[in-house]
């Protein structure tokens with residue numbers, strides 16, 4: 319029992335959340351927004367560098383700067399970092415960080431006399447990291463599927479068909495387009511394992527939760543698949559550390575963090591995981607059949623499962639749960655917060671005005687629909703941005719605001735059907751989960767209660783809980799996952815948003831029209 323820090327390195331920000339397991343409370347929660355601090359220096363907008371032709375990258379050096387800034391902000395918020403017993407974390411999934419042969423020695427030799435970013439500038443064989451929004455690897459996806467014996471073969475082996483944003487296709491494209499830099503690459507990390515490596519002062523492996531978002535891991539054995547590695551790039555195996563046990567402490571923090579930021583020399587570091595697998599834990603989904611929704615930069619809907627059920631349509635993803643036994647089925651919509659913001663800004667609203675428009679407009683929007691593809695969409699696959707309005711006048715503010723949220727909710731219902739899970743309740747997280755008018759529409763469309771939590775940073779909370787679990791296990795006092803999560807994932811029922819059953823028929827009818835409209839325009 320003690321204090322545990324969870325760090326989430328996400329698309330737009332880095333969040334740190336500290337829990338006290340003795341009192342079952344969140345005692346600190348701070349975020350470093352990338353645009354606010356680093357827009358000019360790293361050329362990011364919404365945390366992303368758009369390199370054109372579908373290449374969407376970010377800057378690993380920026381994440382290193384943010385990690386130190388996060389420590390300063392945590393200390394300024396009143397937390398004594400010396401009380402933290404263990405740290406775990408999560409990263410936006412799929413993003414790859416390419417390191418050269420100086421990385422390991424540079425990380426172990428960090429000096430507390432200088433800042434982190436300045437010392438690690440030279441450890442990269444590629445300055446930027448492609449992230450989950452990248453869609454430049456269609457050709458590589460087809461090549462990898464062919465290389466392992468076809469699409470179905472890759473699906474059965476790794477739990478996923480090849481996705482443009484997944485790490486394997488990104489790695490293959492890098493090898494093909496930048497062979498010299500590929501030769502200088504000694505290690506490939508994901509966002510998650512890169513940040514944990516900075517804390518541990520040595521290279522840390524990718525856990526199975528994030529490893530399953532690579533198209534490189536055997537989903538059942540939870541180890542890299544030689545066939546998938548072979549189909550992706552030459553000599554890839556020697557550039558990857560073995561898949562790490564998510565529950566096993568990798569060591570203590572490097573003295574850099576002790577001397578410069580006041581951590582205890584005994585503070586343990588665990589492998590980081592992906593943000594969605596970490597949210598699975600942070601939302602308390604440790605039993606099969608439980609379902610949750612994350613309304614962050616991307617919107618994701620995911621379920622905890624005991625079987626490795628795959629999406630044969632190639633839309634959904636399957637990940638290993640960081641709890642070590644279960645699986646996670648997930649759908650990812652790119653047009654999440656950015657689409658909501660596009661509508662908010664188009665009509666000159668703030669979030670209160672946006673909520674007001676939802677409250678004023680009728681359920682079902684009089685049949686008016688929007689396909690909200692403000693950017694190319696992942697699910698369903700839409701290759702170029704387009705916004706389609708059907709029975710909806712672009713000039714009517716309230717109807718357009720309602721249309722974007724109803725579209726997101728209807729789409730999440732349609733595209734989760736493959737999971738074969740009855741959705742009886744939805745735990746919800748992410749920045750938009752504070753907006754109860756948005757949650758009401760998701761509750762009505764799914765016909766079930768939607769449960770928000772005290773924190774909207776479930777990924778960071780899940781990481782803190784993983785730190786607590788790993789710390790206990792290392793002391794030989796391993797606890798059941800249900801006991802670990804329960805004190806932090808049982809929010810008051812008063813926060814719950816109940817479905818309005820009077821709208822059931824309206825949304826069943828709208829679902830059919832939306833499905834038809836989407837089928838007509840997707841692709």
Ligand code: ADP
Pocket residue numbers: 328329330331613614615616655656658659669747748749750751752753774
């Ligand atoms: P990520 O972790 O993916 O970077 P977050 O989960 O932190 O993203 O969510 C950030 C987003 O939350 C912002 O981009 C913003 O669009 C959204 N957001 C914040 N407050 C509200 C609100 N009141 N209503 C709707 N959306 C909101």
Ligand code: XUL
Pocket residue numbers: 329409410411412450483531592593594614616618635650
């Ligand atoms: C999931 C996905 C996104 C990122 C960023 O497959 O691509 O949800 O993890 O949050």
